Amino acid sequence: MTTKAEFFAGIRDQMRKTSGLFPASVTTRPEHPAAEVETIRRELAERWPETLETFRAEFERVGGVFDRVAALDEVPAVVARIARECLARELVAWHAGALGADLVSALGARGLAVHEMPADETAAVERERLRAIAARADLGLTGADLAIAETGTLVLVSGAGRPRSTSLLPPYHIAVFDRTALVESLRQVGVFLEAWHRDAAPPGTGAVINFITGPSRTADIELTLTRGVHGPKEVHAIFVERGIRG
Numbered sequence: 001m002t003t004k005a006e007f008f009a010g011i012r013d014q015m016r017k018t019s020g021l022f023p024a025s026v027t028t029r030p031e032h033p034a035a036e037v038e039t040i041r042r043e044l045a046e047r048w049p050e051t052l053e054t055f056r057a058e059f060e061r062v063g064g065v066f067d068r069v070a071a072l073d074e075v076p077a078v079v080a081r082i083a084r085e086c087l088a089r090e091l092v093a094w095h096a097g098a099l100g101a102d103l104v105s106a107l108g109a110r111g112l113a114v115h116e117m118p119a120d121e122t123a124a125v126e127r128e129r130l131r132a133i134a135a136r137a138d139l140g141l142t143g144a145d146l147a148i149a150e151t152g153t154l155v156l157v158s159g160a161g162r163p164r165s166t167s168l169l170p171p172y173h174i175a176v177f178d179r180t181a182l183v184e185s186l187r188q189v190g191v192f193l194e195a196w197h198r199d200a201a202p203p204g205t206g207a208v209i210n211f212i213t214g215p216s217r218t219a220d221i222e223l224t225l226t227r228g229v230h231g232p233k234e235v236h237a238i239f240v241e242r243g244i245r246g
Helices: 004-016 033-061 072-086 104-109 124-136 186-198
Strands: 065-069 090-093 113-116 139-143 146-148 153-157 172-177 209-212 217-219 225-227 234-240
Touching: 033 065, 033 186, 033 234, 065 072, 072 104, 072 139, 072 172, 072 234, 090 104, 090 124, 104 113, 146 186, 153 172
Parallel strands: 065 234, 090 113, 090 139, 139 172, 172 234
Antiparallel strands: 146 153, 153 209, 217 225
């Protein structure tokens, strides 16, 4: 039987053989996370273009597809283009309040069958029905609560109007975000998590926080890599320059 010490020693040995890893270290929990979040946001207001470029490079490196638009009203055209490329007709979306914008009418006008998630918590039977809709949909449209530059990762908090099924069940996931979601590092994410759960309400009230780094990948015993077995086979990110909530 492998001991705990042997298990972690094996991980460290494998990591030493892998090139290109950024250094990791233990950090202390912030005493005043809300204040530190404000400091992070203030600093990123000055250097968000560089942070966004790092996110784009890392997001594409892990297999994501990145788009950038000037304003929110350009998003439906990008979503429609992705739908055409994927031969998709049916889309499930977070509720407008969770997404930060009402895109349903514009997407419907472009020929997509759009199912918007309800704003409030639902009974178990209704949750099953909504899950079935998400499972058959071609596209899942969500926001992103955080976008981590150093890993190209999208962070989504579940809750009413923003079920995790929207990003996990359809084969194509599209996340829309602006500069307010950008952070530079996993360390900064830890500060946001502390602030959400200590000093302020989190973006969602669900039990799950998803960290999405590129499309789903699964390898069998022969190391044959397959996309989309346990999640979307394509992940798209649309950055809105002038902001989502104004």
